[in-house]
Amino acid sequence: MDIRAVISPTVHDREALEEFADALTDRAPEVERDVARLKKSQGDREITADLFRAIHNIKGDAALCKFDLGIAIAHPIESMMSRFREGEIGFSDLLAETILLAIDRLELATDAVLNRKPLESLRLLDLVQGLEKISRASGERVDADCAELIEAVTGFPPVISSMSGKSPKTAIPKSEHANVSNDLHFFRSLATQFESRSPLFKGRTMRVLRLALETNRTAGNPIDPLQLEAAVYMHDIGMMLLPEENWLKVGKLSESDKAQLRNHPGYAAGLLQRMAGWETAAEIVAQHHEMPGGAGYPQGLNSESICPGAKILAIVDAFEAVMLKHIHRGKNRSVLRAIAEINACDKQFAPEWIAPFNAVIRKTIES
CATH class of the missing domain: 1.10.3210.10 (Hypothetical protein af1432)
Incomplete structure (x- = not known):
């Protein structure tokens, strides 16, 4: 991995990068959909192939557009999917969340590069290094490494509960306004x-x-x-x-x-x-x-x-x-x-x- 391509991506061809961004906007929902489907049906080889293909296409688009950061993020995910396809690792909720977080970060990073925005807050180096570590981890270590990556990138441990839409239980204090x-x-x-x-x-x-x-x-x-x-x-x-x-x-x-x-x-x-x-x-x-x-x-x-x-x-x-x-x-x-x-x-x-x-x-x- 070229660290410079992660922390300070170079725009070799702006028009090509814009094409990558447009393609990613189309491909990201495919990844989201296939991850959700695979969580429900882990043994489905067709869904597995679809998700592998979606990630592979993102990597291919990045290579075609000479966007090394896209390759750096997509390649280890592709390796994970290949290992899952071969039965070496399982497809856990944590692995699913890691893949989705990585694609989210790639979308944000691509937009930031195109608009000359700073990238430091995206923690891309932590993301890519974590993805590479997971892609090589033993089956027993995958979830622990996913949890470590998620906390390193987001700042929060991967324990998720639903966001309630219920009314907050706060009493209305006395006010000088009668109405x-x-x-x-x-x-x-x-x-x-x-x-x-x-x-x-x-x-x-x-x-x-x-x-x-x-x-x-x-x-x-x-x-x-x-x-x-x-x-x-x-x-x-x-x-x-x-x-x-x-x-x-x-x-x-x-x-x-x-x-x-x-x-x-x-x-x-x-x-x-x-x-x-x-x-x-x-x-x-x-x-x-x-x-x-x-x-x-x-x-x-x-x-x-x-x-x-x-x-x-x-x-x-x-x-x-x-x-x-x-x-x-x-x-x-x-x-x-x-x-x-x-x-x-x-x-x-x-x-x-x-x-x-x-x-x-x-x-x-x-x-």
Whole structure:
């Protein structure tokens, strides 16, 4: 393995790399599908052949496009599948999760290279070295080595439980506003209406709310929980004021689509600003797509100008989006792979809130 090809990939031919990225977008769902099928039917030689072929094709695409990083990731997975096909190792849940994590990382790395983004947070060297170790491991060592790789790359042990969409058990504290409960009930009813526009959104509000409130609580509740709750209910309501063909669109958005979508925080914040007592919630909603480095929208604020509640909401909303972003192609993204992707986007989120959020996720997956 050429370490330089992993930690600092060279773009020999940008057009070829773009072709690899497009092919990977098509092939990754094949891997996801075949891994899920093989977990249920390990003895099925046809499914085994399909998964081997999908990985082999990714490796071949990478070689054709002279993308050495793609070869470095795909080759040891191909070796694992060859050993499984010959009966030398089993196909465990941990091995399946390792393969999916590796393909996720390859997608992120390819995008990062194309867009000249830093790669350090992807821990690609740990990934490739771990894959090579697993590809040579004895059958008894495979699961242990998979667990070691997953924790090295994601920062979390491979113990996964379901993310509950149930309402968090938090009492509503006393407030100076007599209509707080009625207002929150109204905000929640609007969120429910938003969720009803697509089956993909079912349970989304309560999942985001639970993560936001628990992240805030882990940090000592520096943000008024009521204001944060209202912001969670209302943050995407502005979408309902846009053409549905824009915000329910599957696939890539046009620049015109993106321009229209950037209006939604302002619409929702405007509604809250016109209701007495919800000024903080309005600010959270208005800023929840801002980024610390100034690359967010709608105002391009820097970290010092973004309120803490917006920083929390940005993280938990993105986590939910990552969990769902490939669902239209049948991709069953695990909690571990989603949190790994959030942690890899080190320029997008406020670093002071990543640690409390990670603590909440760690508690969730280890409980």
